[in-house]
Amino acid sequence: MSVFAKAKASRSARAVLSGAALVGVSALLLTACSSGGGEAASPSASETAAAGDALPIKAGDRALDLKIGTILPQSGTLAFLGPPEEAGVALGATEVNDAASGLNLEVIYRDSGDTTTDTATVSVTDLLSQDVSAIVGAASSGVSFTVIDQITGAGVVQFSPANTSPDFTTYEDKGLYFRTAPSDLLQGEVLGTQIAEDGNSTLGLLVLNDPYGTGLAAATKEAFEAAGGEVVVEQQFNTGDSNFDAQLSAISAAKPDAVAVITFDEAKVVVPALVGSGYPGDKLYFVDGNLADYSADFAPGLIAGSKGTLPGPKLEDDFRERLLTADPALTDFSYGPESYDAAVLIALAAYAANSTDGTEIAKYLQQVSGGTGDGTKVTTFEEGAKLLAEGKQIDYDGASGPVTFDENGDPTEATIGVYEYGADNKYTRIN
Structure with missing residues (x-):
C-alpha cells in the first residue's frame, strides 16, 4: 500500500504531530514529544516564516558561487546507499549549473562511514575548513547525531536525504537541519x-x-x-x-x-x-x-x-535515466530522488536569499518548498530560478514528492x- 501523510509541528514548542498515516482501513494520528527542560529556545528563522509571512524575494540577476559538501556512505554498513545518493546530488548540481541562472554550484564529496568510525567527523571538519554553506548527509541517523552539533554550530545547513529517526524533529539545531526523508x-x-x-x-x-x-x-x-x-x-x-x-x-x-x-x-x-x-x-x-x-x-x-x-x-523512468547519466553503474536507486531534491532545494534557497551564507539559506528552505503556504509550483531548479529572479514566490515539488517542509525541517507529505x-x-x- 502507498501512504500519504501530512504533519505540522513547532521547534520552539518542542512537540510534534508526526503524521497522519492512512493504512488500509485505519487512520491513526501518531504523536511524539521530546523531553522538556532548559531555557526556551528563541524562534528560528523558519518558524518566523511559517507564521504565513513569507520572506521577500529580491528581483534581479544573481552572481553566486555556492559550495556544498556531502557526507554520504562510501564505506560502512550503509555503503550500498552511497552511489544512488551521490548520483542524486551530482545530477542536481549538473542541472543547477546547466540552468545558467547566475548561481554556480560546486559539490565536494566525502565519506560518512558508519558509527564504528570517526569518518564523518573527519569529513565534516574538512568540509567546514573549505567554507561550505551546506552539507548533504549523513544517510545514517546515528552518524548524523555525531556531527549535527558540529555542522549547525558552524552556521552551516545540514540536509539529510535519508535520516528517519523521530528524534531529529525536536532536536535543537538552530533551525539549520532539514531532511527529505519522513520520520520512521x-x-x-x-x-x-x-x-x-x-x-x-x-x-x-x-x-x-x-x-x-x-x-x-x-x-x-x-x-x-x-x-x-x-x-x-x-x-x-x-x-x-x-x-x-x-x-x-x-x-x-x-x-x-x-x-x-x-x-x-x-x-x-x-x-x-x-x-x-x-x-x-x-x-x-x-x-x-x-x-x-x-x-x-x-x-x-x-x-x-x-x-x-x-x-x-x-521511481519514474525519466528520473531513473537521468540518475544513470550521473552514475551509469547504478543498480540501486534508493534515496537518489531525496538526494537530488536536497541539492536543488539548497540551491533554490540560496537563490531566493541571494546569499551563500548557511543561516540565510536556512531561512528560505521551508519557503521555497511551499511550506509557508504560497508560491507557484515548480519542478526544476531552472523554473524556480526564473520566477525568483522576478521576485516571485515558488513551491518546489521534486523527484521525491511535494516535500513541503514544516517548521522542524521535516517533510509534511511523504509516501x-x-x-x-x-x-x-x-x-x-x-x-
Missing part, C-alpha cells in the same frame, strides 16, 4: 500494519541498537499491536557485532509468524542464518536500511515472497512504498 513513525506504521494485514499474529524483531533501529522498531511494534498482533520477541545488537547466534536463537525459540529485520548491511549475515535454521524466507520483512539487491549475496529463492518498506514515491522480493532476490514495488 510513518514507516513503522506502514510496516507494522502490512505485517498484520498479511495474516501474521505474532512478530519477532531483530533490531540495530541505534536511533534508527530502536525508533523504527518501536513504531513497528506499536502499529502491529494496534492491529491486534503480538510482538513475542525483540532482540538487539550493536553496530560492529559479527556474531548474532544469541539473538537468532532467541527468535527461533519464540517461533513468531514473521520477523522484521531492522538492520543495515548486517542483513547479509542474519538473513541466511535465519532461513538456514528453518525459518521461512517469505516471512521476513525488510526496511529501508537493508532493502537491497541480494541477487549476488543469497542463494536463488532464499527470500522469495518476503517484503519490505522504503520511503519515496515510485512509503511496499516491495516484494522475487526468486532472483531482487525487489520490486507492489503498490
Whole structure:
C-alpha cells in the first residue's frame, strides 16, 4: 500500500504531530514529544516564516558561487546507499549549473562511514575548513547525531536525504537541519500494519541498537499491536557485532509468524542464518536500511515472497535515466530522488536569499518548498530560478514528492512504498 501523510509541528514548542498515516482501513494520528527542560529556545528563522509571512524575494540577476559538501556512505554498513545518493546530488548540481541562472554550484564529496568510525567527523571538519554553506548527509541517523552539533554550530545547513529517526524533529539545531526523508513513525506504521494485514499474529524483531533501529522498531511494534498482533520477541545488537547466534536463537525459540529485520548491511549475515535454521524466507520483512539487491549475496529463492518498506514515491523512468547519466553503474536507486531534491532545494534557497551564507539559506528552505503556504509550483531548479529572479514566490515539488517542509525541517507529505522480493532476490514495488 502507498501512504500519504501530512504533519505540522513547532521547534520552539518542542512537540510534534508526526503524521497522519492512512493504512488500509485505519487512520491513526501518531504523536511524539521530546523531553522538556532548559531555557526556551528563541524562534528560528523558519518558524518566523511559517507564521504565513513569507520572506521577500529580491528581483534581479544573481552572481553566486555556492559550495556544498556531502557526507554520504562510501564505506560502512550503509555503503550500498552511497552511489544512488551521490548520483542524486551530482545530477542536481549538473542541472543547477546547466540552468545558467547566475548561481554556480560546486559539490565536494566525502565519506560518512558508519558509527564504528570517526569518518564523518573527519569529513565534516574538512568540509567546514573549505567554507561550505551546506552539507548533504549523513544517510545514517546515528552518524548524523555525531556531527549535527558540529555542522549547525558552524552556521552551516545540514540536509539529510535519508535520516528517519523521530528524534531529529525536536532536536535543537538552530533551525539549520532539514531532511527529505519522513520520520520512521510513518514507516513503522506502514510496516507494522502490512505485517498484520498479511495474516501474521505474532512478530519477532531483530533490531540495530541505534536511533534508527530502536525508533523504527518501536513504531513497528506499536502499529502491529494496534492491529491486534503480538510482538513475542525483540532482540538487539550493536553496530560492529559479527556474531548474532544469541539473538537468532532467541527468535527461533519464540517461533513468531514473521520477523522484521531492522538492520543495515548486517542483513547479509542474519538473513541466511535465519532461513538456514528453518525459518521461512517469505516471512521476513525488510526496511529501508537493508532493502537491497541480494541477487549476488543469497542463494536463488532464499527470500522469495518476503517484503519490505522504503520511503519515496515510485521511481519514474525519466528520473531513473537521468540518475544513470550521473552514475551509469547504478543498480540501486534508493534515496537518489531525496538526494537530488536536497541539492536543488539548497540551491533554490540560496537563490531566493541571494546569499551563500548557511543561516540565510536556512531561512528560505521551508519557503521555497511551499511550506509557508504560497508560491507557484515548480519542478526544476531552472523554473524556480526564473520566477525568483522576478521576485516571485515558488513551491518546489521534486523527484521525491511535494516535500513541503514544516517548521522542524521535516517533510509534511511523504509516501512509503511496499516491495516484494522475487526468486532472483531482487525487489520490486507492489503498490
